[in-house]
Amino acid sequence: MTSISETIETEESLLTLLHIKIYHPQQSCKGLYDLLPLGLRRRHSADDPLRLGRDAQACTYSLADPRVSRKQLGLHPFRTPRSPDLLFSIQNLSQRGPLSVNGSLLSYLETMHLPDKALIRFGEYEMLIIRESGEAKASFEVDFEVLPVAPSRETCTDMPGKAPVMDTGSMNQNTAGLREEGPQETDETFICYS
Template identity: 70%
Template sequence: MNVSQKMETEEDLLTCLRVKLYHPQQSGRGLYTLLPLGKRCRHSADDPLRLGRDATACTYALADPRVSRKQLALHAYRSPQSPDMLFTIQNLSQRARLSVNSAALGYLERADLPDKALIRFGEYEIVIILESGDAKGSFEVEFEVLAVPPSRETCMCVPSMTPVMDTGSCVTNGFSAEFTAIGPLETDETLMCHF
């Protein structure tokens, strides 16, 4: 087989890491001016993708002096059990802890990156969503900015419902006194709501 037959073709669907960023003071501060927002960038799978404030040492940089020179790295890999490209995330910062879905990583510690992960360091909240593809030698990265912190979007109940802490049941916001007059429910009772 010659070299041209082994190379990826334009038709190959590339794995994509969708990186959604949020910082409480992101408006007007220019934190993301060094990132290619809204466009997909191709990245070689054998090269770690680094994010930090140093644009020469990192693949992508944040214009924020509070971010470590090298903050984190994403490493692509494959396993014999899966045809998909998989990733690990590594904390490269000696001074800041990094959390992946609430699991803390110390300096140089790594964790497998799930298909959807909430990454936190400093005041940053980053959601990384992994979209599988066929290509084996490269993947794409796409950055976007979120208007609200992604941690606010996580609720164990239906989105239009508010949890009741003492029972664990959900009571719908905006429903009439018919539902609120019932009071707290016992743990073995259920409240049926039809939407």
């Protein structure tokens, strides 16, 4: 007979950690992140999806912004037979607008595998999600951090073999429609030849 202490993960088990770094251009003048546990690690069961949106009742974490969908996105933990790691998929739960993952657009209810480092965009929000592997299979941790600068404007030098993530200031077919409001930015150094 197996004792209870042998079947429960020990506190010493290294948990997978999702670092969620978030940015919004008007974050300094609004209380957008008042409902997020900034600077605190929170433990979650791996059999429940993690939801982010405006509705505090329906979502695990909430943003105090009326332009965010009631349910904006979901992060679903999973494992594969070939890997011991806890991995994640991301799903767009918003009917109002698309979600971009490293430049790939997801429409309502579309899902994709979340890479170890991903730039997520919806509305005017940008989130950099970084996954750190752990040994535990039944739970994982999440921590939130507010970034002072948009992650798309920084060069990600810690991504071996990957090109930097840069924002050119222009809207293309992959990101059109992500920003619902606000001025269109133009590159003043753009030269037009006729």
